Amino acid sequence: MEGNLNAITTVFTEFYYWATIPLMFFIHIGFCMYEVGASRRRNHMHTLMKNTMLIPLVTITFFFFGWWLYWAMPNGPWITGGLLLGDAAPNTPWSETMGPNTGDRITGVFWAAFLLFSWTAASIVSGSVIERINSGAFWILAVVIGSVAWIIDAAWGWHYGGWMVQLLGYHDAYASGVIHAIAGGFALGVLVVLGPRLGKFAKDGTPRDINPHNPWLVCLGLFFIYAGFWGFYVACNVPLIGPEGIDGQIKGDTWTATTIYLTPTTLGAITVNFLMSLSGGLLVGYLASKGNAFWTYSGGLAGIITASAGNDLYHPIQAMIIAGFGTWCAYKLHYWVERKFKIDDAVGAVAVHGYAGFIGLVICGFVLWGHPSSPYEGYATINPLGQFAGAIIMFVVLGFIPGWIVAKILAAAGLLRIPKKVELLGLDFATNREEQAAADDVRATEKTATA
Amino acid sequence: MSTTGIESWAVDLKDVGAIYPFQGAEVIFVIVGVVLWLGWHVLQMRAENQDYEDQISQFGDDSTIAEALDGD
Numbered sequence: 001m002e003g004n005l006n007a008i009t010t011v012f013t014e015f016y017y018w019a020t021i022p023l024m025f026f027i028h029i030g031f032c033m034y035e036v037g038a039s040r041r042r043n044h045m046h047t048l049m050k051n052t053m054l055i056p057l058v059t060i061t062f063f064f065f066g067w068w069l070y071w072a073m074p075n076g077p078w079i080t081g082g083l084l085l086g087d088a089a090p091n092t093p094w095s096e097t098m099g100p101n102t103g104d105r106i107t108g109v110f111w112a113a114f115l116l117f118s119w120t121a122a123s124i125v126s127g128s129v130i131e132r133i134n135s136g137a138f139w140i141l142a143v144v145i146g147s148v149a150w151i152i153d154a155a156w157g158w159h160y161g162g163w164m165v166q167l168l169g170y171h172d173a174y175a176s177g178v179i180h181a182i183a184g185g186f187a188l189g190v191l192v193v194l195g196p197r198l199g200k201f202a203k204d205g206t207p208r209d210i211n212p213h214n215p216w217l218v219c220l221g222l223f224f225i226y227a228g229f230w231g232f233y234v235a236c237n238v239p240l241i242g243p244e245g246i247d248g249q250i251k252g253d254t255w256t257a258t259t260i261y262l263t264p265t266t267l268g269a270i271t272v273n274f275l276m277s278l279s280g281g282l283l284v285g286y287l288a289s290k291g292n293a294f295w296t297y298s299g300g301l302a303g304i305i306t307a308s309a310g311n312d313l314y315h316p317i318q319a320m321i322i323a324g325f326g327t328w329c330a331y332k333l334h335y336w337v338e339r340k341f342k343i344d345d346a347v348g349a350v351a352v353h354g355y356a357g358f359i360g361l362v363i364c365g366f367v368l369w370g371h372p373s374s375p376y377e378g379y380a381t382i383n384p385l386g387q388f389a390g391a392i393i394m395f396v397v398l399g400f401i402p403g404w405i406v407a408k409i410l411a412a413a414g415l416l417r418i419p420k421k422v423e424l425l426g427l428d429f430a431t432n433r434e435e436q437a438a439a440d441d442v443r444a445t446e447k448t449a450t451a
Numbered sequence: 452m453s454t455t456g457i458e459s460w461a462v463d464l465k466d467v468g469a470i471y472p473f474q475g476a477e478v479i480f481v482i483v484g485v486v487l488w489l490g491w492h493v494l495q496m497r498a499e500n501q502d503y504e505d506q507i508s509q510f511g512d513d514s515t516i517a518e519a520l521d522g523d
Contacts, residue, residue, distance in 0.1 A: 249459065251462060287491065291499075313455060317480040318473075320484065369453070371454065372453075372457060372458070374460075381453065
């Protein structure tokens, strides 16, 4: 590091990204809480472990190849250029910059911030498939979405040089599409193959409610996700950079925070818009669901997700209205798809993340029409067609299709779904029996001792 | 033509102020926001009162109330 100002800027940036990581940990705590709360008592521990074990699996695979994909694939490859092997070289698992290195303080924390997004993508899928998926199959799917599919979409549409940004003017500042639409689409692809839980639909196709066993835990889990979302938002920004660091067209010497695309924004903007979009989602979620706690909390999340694509630029009232509209659509679409296609999305993840994310991308194209997608010359500006194409790429091309294909392969190998008798007994049945027998034994001994 | 007024980032940031879309329409945004807020209260109160009326018509007989009191 040359000079004190550069040193302070680098260490500040290092600390900034580091601070986002423990905050984003709350997202995963929240997902675990709400999945366990939504599952029935006979499936608790398996549900918890299914989600928990994606942490190490996505982490190590993201270290082995996920991070390399992000830096190698912004051009497609072969859409706007080839593989960027030079950019990717410092991000290979054998690179010196991936270990403790006083010459590079940023790669590690940047890798970790992206990794926490990977966990989120996999965790979104996890909730929708509870109580009937084989854990081993889910963990393979988690690696596919967490360390392959989403990070390719990030290279394409969430990188300052991504081909979608260059050609489509794709804009998705806080990941409506690159995390939420893709994860929702992926979950839907898996659900189509996996099928509903036993008893979810009556013989005439009418859906039955399988209510959360613990609504409190579900709602607190969603509250934790809100808390973690602060880290998610902040991690999407570059905290401090000068025009010479951007190396684009920006003139003068005023430093700024930017989005991942290096377009200027402020922390103030995203803080206000986060709160206004949360509020829009909560207000509409409450009305649409007639005060149902789960859907009100989910509405808050859907609101943030809908507005996220443009929350670097929206006026706060725009953010609130966009959030409310997306939440209403997501809620209605969830039940329509459930009835029409017999899709059993146990926690509404496809709606809250997938549909809301998709809708948010499309709205962003209209509201931010003509705004430069990049500080670099020659990039397409933000536009409705580019955003719609981007939404299709996220939800369908990199979400639904990979999820469906991998689920089909797992199903063909007989690995996707747990045996019917185990589903009826409950995933924790044998363990619960053993624990009950042990508890009875201890109790009997205690009674003997006091006799 | 850009909804934010920013056509290009080939500018000096010290000369840039607001960057949100449809600048100049802030008062309209606020009016729309306030109407939606007040509308929310109206819809919410109607729904809540309807819910109570439904509950009373379904469960408001003396025996059900007595049963509920016993179970509390």
